Amino acid sequence: MKFRILAPLLKTFFIINLVAFSAYTHAVPSFARQTGLECAACHVGAFGPQLTPHGMHFKLGGYTETDGKEGKIPVAAMLVEGFTHTNKSLTEDAQPHFGKNDNLSLQELSIFLAGRMTDHIGTFIQVTGNDFDQRFGMDNMDIRFADSKPISGKNLTYGISINNNPTIQDPFNTLSGWIFPYMASELAPGPEASPFINGALEQQVIGVSAYGFYDDHFYAELGGYKTLSRSIRNKLNVGEDGRLDGIAPYWRLTYFNDMTEQNFRVGLFGMSSRLQPEFMSGPTDNYRDIGVDAAYQYMGTKEHIFTISTSYINERRTLNNAFDGGGASHLHGTLKRFDLAGSYTYKNTYGVTAAVFDIRGNQDDTLYNNGEADSGSINGSPNSRGYILQADWTPWGKENSWGAPFANMRLGIQYTGYTKFNGAKNDYDGLGRDAKDNNTTFIFAWFAI
Template sequence: MTHFKLCLSATALGLGMLALAPAAHAVPSFARQTGQDCVACHIGGFGPQLTAYGIRFKLGGYTDTDGQGTKVPLSAMAVGSFTHTGKSQDEAPAAGYRRNDNGTLDEASVFLAGRLAENFGAFVQATYDGVGKSSALDQVDLRYAQTLALGGKDLLLGLSLNNNPSVQDPFNTLPVWRFPYTGSALGFGGVETGTLLNGGVEGRVMGLSGYGFWNDHLYAELGAYRSLSPAMQTKFGLGAADDPGRLHGSAYWRLAWLDDRKRDSWTAGLFGFSSSLQPDRTPGTPSNRYADIGADAQYQFLGTREHVFTAATSYVHERQTRDAWVAAGAADQLRGTLNEFRVNASYHWQQTWGVTLGQFITNGSADSLLYASNGGFRPDTAGQTLQVDWTPFGKEDSWLAPWANLRLGAQFTRYSKYNGAASNYDGAGRNASDNNTFFLFAWTTF
C-alpha cells in the first residue's frame, strides 16, 4: 500500500468519521408487534433512548409480542433538516451544497425489525444517504434469546450478530445510541477525532457476542469482530475506498447493573474494546493496536410519565500503539492516548415537549504528524449541545398510532475548543466558535 493510502487510513480511523450525522432510530414495527405504545419503550414517545422495558425487549431478541397474530416486521424512517453554522465553511460541506445555510434530506431508511421466529429477532437497517446520494446497508443486529433459570432466578441468554461494536448495547450511553440521537451532516455535529469504539469500524466488520441477563439486574457480554473484505464492503454499498483495513485479535466486553424500580431506574457499567487494525491488508505489514476501556451510568425518573427526567454519562480511555502509522510517516509518536467524556440530562413533559443539554469533551496526546493541521498538534474538542423538541405523534392517543410518529426539533451545538484550540485552530484564522451549528430537523417513522 502506498504512503498516501496509509495516511488516508490513518485519517479515516484515527480522526474517525464523526462529522457525519449520528444514528437516528425509532422503529414503530416494534410497537405494532407488542401492542405497546412507543412511550413504553422510549423516552419522550420517540426513540432511540430506551426505558427499562425497552431494554428488556431488546435483550429478549426483539421477540416479545401481544400474541394477536403475526405482524409484518417492516418500518421506514426519514430525516430532513436545515443547517446554519456560525461562520461559513471554507468549502462547501458536500457536492451540490452551499458553504452555509443548507436544507437537505439527511437520510431515508427501511428496517426489517421485529420477531422472525419464537426466539429470533432482527434489527436490520438499509439507508439512503441524502447528502452523499448513495445507499448502503446500515446497522445490523440479529439476535437469538432464551430464558432459563439459575439459582431460582431468571437467566436470559442470548447471541447477537452485528456489524458495529456497541450497536447491540441496550443502554443509552455508548457511542451508537447516546445523545445527540441525530445531528447535522452539513455542519459540525460533534468531534472529528474518535476512539475505535466510536465509529472507527462501523459497518465494516461483523461480530458475534454472547450475553446473559440475570435476575433482571446483572448484564454481561463477551464478543469478537472480524473485518469484512473490501469486496464485501462494496456489495453492502459502503465502498472499498474507505476500508479501514484488516481487523484482527479483537475482543468486546460489557458488564452492567440495572435496578428498575418502576417509577425510576438506574444503570452503571464498564465496557471495553481492543483490537489490532492493519491498514495495509498485505501479510506481514504492521498494524496499529487499540485498547479502549470505559465506564458509564444513567438514571431515569418516569413517575406517572407526565414529568420524565433522565441523565447519562460515559467515559472512554483509549491507548494506541501506532506501528503502522509510524512506519508510514503518518505519526511521530509510537504510543498515544485519546479520551472521550459525555454527559447529558433531559426533561420531557407529557412525553411531548422535551429539552436536553449535553457536554462533550475529547482530548488526547499530541502528535505533530497525526494531528498536523490541529492547534498544538492535539485532537482536543469540547462544547455543549442543547436540543428542544416536540413529538406530536407517537403516543396512545396520537393520530394513526402507532403507524405515524413525528419529532420536530431544534439543536444548537457550541464549541469552546475545536481540533486543539479555541482560536485559530487551523492556522488560517478559524475559531472554534465559528463552527457553532444551528440544526433544525423533522424526523418521522412509520
C-alpha cells in the first residue's frame, strides 16, 4: 500500500490514541514516563529539542535516569502535520505528489525506541516516514553507555555514544543536528550551500565517540565516522551521497556554567571529512569544518525564560574529485555559516523565537550552478541570508496541564524570509525569481505520545 494512501489512516489512528491514552491510560513520551517528570523539566517550552540543564544531564547520563518504578516500555511516537505557502509558486512541483504551492502534508510520522535499557545503557532511536518519500526509513540514532565517578573530589560523567548523524549526540542540543528551526517545511526551497558538517552525512554513517563531563563545567568529546555500506543504506532507506574515504574525525570542547536561575556555555567543535562522491576509488573532496558556539539561558522561576544561542562555522575545502571531473571551477575554497537565535517563553506555554542566518563563500561558477530554476544560481555564488520568525503554543507538558505529563502537542506558525538567495537578491536563477519569492509561511501541528 502506498504511504500516501496509508497516511490518513495512520493519522486518524494516531490522533484517536493520543486523546484516548492521554485521558485514560496515560501512555506517554517514553522519557517522561521513565523519569516521572514533566516535559518542562528537561525542555524549554515543555517541548523538545531545546534543553534545560536537567535535560542536558539526562542526555549525558545515557538516557538512564528513572523514578525507580519498573515496567516502563521505552517506546514513543510523533506526528507532524504541516501547511506550506511560498510567496511565489515554484516552477515545478515541490515534491512528487504535491503541487507548486499551498501544500498540506504529513511531514513526519516517527516511532522511537527511546529510554533506559540497563543501569548504564540508554537509546534514542527514531524511524520516520512521510508523504514525500512514501516509505519509512532510519532517522536519528544515539545509543549510549554512561557512568560517573569522583576524581579529586569532583564528579566525572563519562560515556560512549554510537550514533548516525554528526552533532546529533551533542549534549547541549544546539549544533546543526538540533539547531533552530527545530521543525521546518520540507516543501519549500532552501539555500543550495551549507557547511559539510550541517547534515551532509546524516543517517548515512555510523560513528563512535567517547566523552567526559568534569566538575559540571568541562565537556570534551572525540570520535569518528565511517560510511555505511550501500546495501545497508538501501535497507535502511537512507541517502547515497557517496562514501567517506576512511574515518572522519569529530571533536568537541565546551565550558558550561549553571548558576541555577541562569546558565551559559561556550564551545569549539570540528570535523574533517574526505568524501568520494561516487562509490569508486579515486580523488576525494576534502572538507575541514571548525566552529565556535555559545548560548545563554535565563530560567528564573520558569515563568519567564529567555534564551540566546549562536554558532559560526568556517569550512575549508579541497575539491579534488569535483575539480578533476569538471564539477567545480576552483580546487580550493571556503564556506562560512553564522546563526543567531533568541527566544522568549512564558510559563513554558507561549513562545516566540527570532533568528538570523548568513551563508557566504568563494564564488564558483560551476559548483553553484545546478540548472534548477527554483534553487540554482546563475552567478556562481553560494551566499544566502535571511531571518526566521516563529510563534508557538504548547498547552501540555507541564505538571498541572491536561494529561500531564503523558501527552504533548505544539502548534506553531513560522515565517522564513530571504534577503539573498543563492548569491543574489533579484533574479538569482536568470528566470526572474527573486530571493523574496522563496519567503515561506509554515503552519504546523506537532504531536507526541
